[in-house]
Amino acid sequence: MILMMLKTIGGFWDPLILVLAAIVVAIIAYIIRAAGRRNHKTGEQAKPFFSGVAEPSKEAMHVRASNLYWGFTEALKGYYTSMKKMHSGMLNDYIGWFVGIAALIFVVLFVMEVL
Amino acid sequence: MNIMDHLPALVIAIPLLTAFLTPLIDRVSRKARNAVVFIALALTFILAILLVQDVFDNGIQIYVMGASSTTQTIPTQAAVPIRIVLEIDGLSAFMVLISVLISLLGLIYSFSDIKERGGRFYTLFLLMLVGMLGMELTGDLFNLFVFLEVTSIAAAALIAYEFRRGSTSEAALKYIIISSIGALFVLFSIGLLYGEYDLLNMAAIAQAMQSTHIDKIALVLLFSAFALKAGAAPMHMWLPDAYGEAPGAISMVLIPTTAASMYALFRVCFTIYNESLHAIIPAVIIIFGLLSIFIGVTMALVQDDIKRLISFAAVAEVGYILLAMGVGLYGFLNSEEYTVTALRGGMFHLFNDVLDIGLLFLVAGGVIYATGERSLNKLGGLAHSMKYTSVLFLVGLAAAAGLPPMNGFASKIIIYESVYKVSPILSIIAILASIMMLAVFIKIFQAVFTGPKLTECREVPKPMLASMIALAALIIFFGLFPDMVIEHLVDPAVNALMNYGAYIQAVMGVGT
Amino acid sequence: MIYNIPFFTVVALIAIGMYAMLFKRNLIKMAIGLTIVESGVNLFLITLGYRKGGFAPIFTDLPPDVSPADIPGKMVLPVPQALTLTSIVIGVAVLALILSLAINIYRHYGTLESEKVRRLRE
Numbered sequence: 001m002i003l004m005m006l007k008t009i010g011g012f013w014d015p016l017i018l019v020l021a022a023i024v025v026a027i028i029a030y031i032i033r034a035a036g037r038r039n040h041k042t043g044e045q046a047k048p049f050f051s052g053v054a055e056p057s058k059e060a061m062h063v064r065a066s067n068l069y070w071g072f073t074e075a076l077k078g079y080y081t082s083m084k085k086m087h088s089g090m091l092n093d094y095i096g097w098f099v100g101i102a103a104l105i106f107v108v109l110f111v112m113e114v115l
Numbered sequence: 116m117n118i119m120d121h122l123p124a125l126v127i128a129i130p131l132l133t134a135f136l137t138p139l140i141d142r143v144s145r146k147a148r149n150a151v152v153f154i155a156l157a158l159t160f161i162l163a164i165l166l167v168q169d170v171f172d173n174g175i176q177i178y179v180m181g182a183s184s185t186t187q188t189i190p191t192q193a194a195v196p197i198r199i200v201l202e203i204d205g206l207s208a209f210m211v212l213i214s215v216l217i218s219l220l221g222l223i224y225s226f227s228d229i230k231e232r233g234g235r236f237y238t239l240f241l242l243m244l245v246g247m248l249g250m251e252l253t254g255d256l257f258n259l260f261v262f263l264e265v266t267s268i269a270a271a272a273l274i275a276y277e278f279r280r281g282s283t284s285e286a287a288l289k290y291i292i293i294s295s296i297g298a299l300f301v302l303f304s305i306g307l308l309y310g311e312y313d314l315l316n317m318a319a320i321a322q323a324m325q326s327t328h329i330d331k332i333a334l335v336l337l338f339s340a341f342a343l344k345a346g347a348a349p350m351h352m353w354l355p356d357a358y359g360e361a362p363g364a365i366s367m368v369l370i371p372t373t374a375a376s377m378y379a380l381f382r383v384c385f386t387i388y389n390e391s392l393h394a395i396i397p398a399v400i401i402i403f404g405l406l407s408i409f410i411g412v413t414m415a416l417v418q419d420d421i422k423r424l425i426s427f428a429a430v431a432e433v434g435y436i437l438l439a440m441g442v443g444l445y446g447f448l449n450s451e452e453y454t455v456t457a458l459r460g461g462m463f464h465l466f467n468d469v470l471d472i473g474l475l476f477l478v479a480g481g482v483i484y485a486t487g488e489r490s491l492n493k494l495g496g497l498a499h500s501m502k503y504t505s506v507l508f509l510v511g512l513a514a515a516a517g518l519p520p521m522n523g524f525a526s527k528i529i530i531y532e533s534v535y536k537v538s539p540i541l542s543i544i545a546i547l548a549s550i551m552m553l554a555v556f557i558k559i560f561q562a563v564f565t566g567p568k569l570t571e572c573r574e575v576p577k578p579m580l581a582s583m584i585a586l587a588a589l590i591i592f593f594g595l596f597p598d599m600v601i602e603h604l605v606d607p608a609v610n611a612l613m614n615y616g617a618y619i620q621a622v623m624g625v626g627t
Numbered sequence: 628m629i630y631n632i633p634f635f636t637v638v639a640l641i642a643i644g645m646y647a648m649l650f651k652r653n654l655i656k657m658a659i660g661l662t663i664v665e666s667g668v669n670l671f672l673i674t675l676g677y678r679k680g681g682f683a684p685i686f687t688d689l690p691p692d693v694s695p696a697d698i699p700g701k702m703v704l705p706v707p708q709a710l711t712l713t714s715i716v717i718g719v720a721v722l723a724l725i726l727s728l729a730i731n732i733y734r735h736y737g738t739l740e741s742e743k744v745r746r747l748r749e
Contacts, residue, residue: 006525006598009456009532015520015595022520058567065491065562066419069554073417083414087352089748091289091657091741094352095296095648101350102300102339109331109393197706257710264717268724275728281735282746288654288728289747295661295721296648302714303641303668309707310675356747417749 120185122166123178123201126211127248129159134241141234149226152237156215156222159244163215170208171607175621177202177254188622196316196622202254204618205607209462210251210378212604213469214371218244220582221364224477227576228363228484236276240365243269243372250375254622256305256387257315259379260298263344266372267294274361274369286360293353297340304333304340317387318622321615326391337383338396344376347403347437348410351430355414359423363480364582366422367473370429374465377436381612384444389615392448400441405541407434408548415555419491421479421563425472428515428555431548432468436461438545439530442537447613453536458609460529463601467514467522467593474511474586475556478504481579482563485572491562495569503580505564510587512560514594516553522593522600633674640667654732654739658725665718669711676707 006013048055073080118125133155141148170176178185178201188196203211222240229236246266253259271294275287309315311330312323324330339350346354354373358366384392384400411431418424439461446454481504482497483489498505514521527549535542574580593600611618640663647660681703682690693701729739736744 006529006601008529009453009536013525013528013597015525015597018520019595059569062495062566062569063561064495065558068558068561069416076413079413080417083410084749086349087414087749089352089356089745091292091654091744092649092652094289094293094350095645097352098293098296098339098343098350099645099649101342102335105335105339105395105399106332108395109335112393112395113331257713261713261717264721268717268720271724271728275731278731281732284728284731284735285744286747288725288732288744291721291724291728292648292657292661295718295725296664299661299664299668303671306668306672306675306707306710309672309710313704315706360747414749423747 119165119169121178122162122169123176123203123252124180126159126163126166126215127201127245127252129155129162130241130248131245134238134245137238137241138234141237145233148234148237152241153222153226155241156219156244159248160215160219163211163248166203167208167212170203170205171603175202175204175611175617177621189624195314195319199258200254200316200318200622201252202318202618202622203252204621205609205611206378206381206462207251207611209466209604209608209611210371210375211248213374213466214244214247214251217371217469217473218247218368220473220477220585221368224364224367224480224579224582227578228480236273239269239273239276240368243273243368246270247372247375251378254317255315256308256317256320259317260301260305263301263376263379264295264298266375267291267298270294270357270365270369270372273365274357276362276365277360280360283360283362286356289353290357294344297343300336300340304336307333307336316622317382318619321387321389322619322623324388324391326388326393330388330391331393334383334388334393334396338380338399341376341380341383342400342403344373345380345437346373346407346430346433347400348407348430348434351407351410351433354430354433355423355426358426358429358476359420361422363484364477366426366476366480370469370473370476373433374469377433377465381440385447385612386615386618390448392444394448397441397445397448400437400444401537401541404434404436404438404441405544407431407437408545409434412548412551412555416551416558420489421482421491421494421559422476422489424491424555424559425475425479428475428552429468429472431552432464432472432515434548435527435530435545436465436468438534438541439464442534442541443612445537451536453533455609455613456529457533458612459601459605460526460533462608462612463597463605464523464526464530466600466604467526467590470586470590470593471511471515471521471523474507474583474590475515477579477583477586478508478511479559481575481583484579485575486570488570491559493570494563495566496564497570497572498564499568500572501564501574504575504583505560507580507583507587508560508564510590512553512556514590516556517549518553520594522590522597525594525597630677633670633677637667637671637674640664640670652741654729654741654744655726657741658722658729661725662718662722665714669714669718672707672711672714676704678703 140151179188180199182198188200246262249262250259271287271291274290275283277283307329314320343350358369408431411427415424415427439457443454443457488494514523517523517527531542644660644664648657681701684702684705732744733739
């Protein structure tokens with residue numbers, strides 16, 4: 001077998017096959033693209049329609065990082081508020097989490113011992 | 116004297132001596148200092164590679180400090196090992212390889228990144244490497260504690276390196292206090308084990324282990340302290356602070372230091388306690404893993420600081436490793452057939468995590484170097500002026516998010532399949548988090564590299580590009596030939612984890 | 628019973644230190660708490676090596692009334708003392724680093740309260 005493969009539990013994973021497939025797909029995509037119309041007009045036709053208002057500058061329209069997943073964070077607002085409470089940034093809390101987790105493992109371990 | 120016999124000692128000694136030589140040479144000339152540091156680290160790298168090769172070919176290597184022969188672990192008058200023993204098995208060799216490789220690349224990157232007070236910087240840098248290597252090479256529990264502290268002190272000083280920004284001191288203070296609390300817990304449990312068995316050697320303790328109540332207390336303390344240092348959620352809060360505020364390449368070199376703590380965790384679980392390990396420990400590791408994946412990836416999504424975002428992604432990657440290793444440990448205790456696959460996935464992902472997140476940290480450091488800006492909200496359109504960096508970031512993005520055919524996918528698919536055997540829910544969470552990870556990194560790519568040219572800047576200098584390209588080349592190689600990497604690097608580590616008897620026997624001799 | 632008193636002291640010291648680290652809001656007080664925990668651990672290590680009527684493990688400087696037959700039972704083990712010394716040295720380095728970082732934090736934040744020293748959060 002020329003292609004090496006990584007055997008997993010359910011089958012195998014061979015990145016080289018994927019790379020070959022990607023090359024084939026790229027060639028097909030290029031052929032389709034090359035078959036496109038040559039008389040496509042640029043200029044007025046290519047401009048975005050903004051209800052007749054002039055398009056703002058590209059700099060002003062760049063979606064900033066904190067707005068990118070606005071909908072997602074808004075939908076999970078409850079989760080994120082509790083997460084922010086957890087990541088309080090206070091050193092006492094950091095130590096508290098550590099001591100708490102250690103104590104919890106202790107309790108669970110010795111309770112299991114007794115039962 | 117054959118130099119090959121003294122490799123383990125030399126690998127620690129060379130960077131240690133150079134570390135204290137560096138400030139002196141710095142007084143003479145900066146170029147000479149850079150040259151000396153580079154030569155010392157390159158020499159360490161070569162010797163470490165020789166050592167790793169030796170271990171992979173000939174099995175466990177033993178080096179006894181202060182004995183007439185370097186292989187005489189038990190003195191003639193004694194029944195137990197009382198000298199300091201360095202013991203290198205496949206797992207140690209694997210970790211040593213990661214540490215020296217990442218440190219070398221980080222050093223090359225730092226040559227152009229670090230402008231002022233270089234003498235101290237490289238001293239601390241080499242000391243941090245010494246600490247990592249010591250933790251990974253030693254066969255002695257107290258030595259492990261000492262090197263853990265060496266790593267923490269050097270790392271904390273490096274995190275606070277840009278001391279003109281106050282937040283670096285804050286991150287370093289949190290890091291050092293958390294680390295020393297963890298280390299004190301480790302020391303206390305070493306005291307417990309010493310009081311019980313009069314032993315400090317890990318192999319000897321493993322042989323004498325009786326799993327009494329004292330052993331269980333020591334296990335809980337060791338386990339929680341090393342899990343803390345490895346950055347397992349919900350004890351991960353120091354990690355984004357430390358990684359996020361560290362200068363340039365240090366964020367990347369900090370990943371192997373957390374990996375060294377993870378190594379200590381696995382050494383405690385798999386070797387010292389081996390089959391007498393309490394049954395809830397694998398479950399706890401799996402829970403830590405799931406929490407780390409979930410919290411890491413969701414918190415990364417809302418970060419606005421470029422390095423802090425990647426740090427939370429690093430927490431999630433730690434989660435994948437812990438998840439796989441927890442499942443592997445569960446299988447190890449119950450002799451299931453998926454054990455090897457799970458451990459393989461975990462160890463392979465450990466290497467991939469260091470490479471992928473490391474590359475992303477280097478790119479982030481390059482962006483900060485070129486623009487002086489860390490906030491994602493103020494950056495934009497860097498792809499216009501930093502073409503190579505953007506392409507390298509795309510490679511790191513694809514690898515860290517686990518897109519085929521990158522290395523992250525190869526290790527993640529092994530993890531998904533082995534974890535599925537325990538419970539499908541585990542792999543569902545892992546896959547969902549992997550998708551979110553892609554979204555997280557696309558946020559950086561969209562905000563920093565695409566769009567109109569918002570920030571004027573130039574491409575990063577060549578040494579920085581060189582180490583990024585080297586990492587990217589390794590990532591692509593690991594991605595295209597995962598079977599070779601697993602066969603030659605990962606499997607020796609997995610065998611070492613499974614075969615604790617050989618580790619004990621190498622020190623305690625025949626008849627165990 | 629009397630030999631257990633050092634162990635109770637160890638537990639008490641660690642508990643006091645942890646209390647300070649968990650509930651005191653001043654960073655210097657937290658550093659003091661860390662030192663107290665460390666003293667507790669050091670005391671624990673040194674107590675492990677205690678032997679009633681023992682003498683120092685120096686073969687060339689034995690007390691005059693000691694016969695060689697006493698050595699295995701009476702000479703204390705040097706290992707716990709070596710461990711304690713190492714741990715004390717490490718503790719000094721850590722404490723020095725913590726205090727110098729605290730100085731720098733005070734310079735930038737103007738406070739040492741852990742509620743206010745948290746620019747890094749969320």
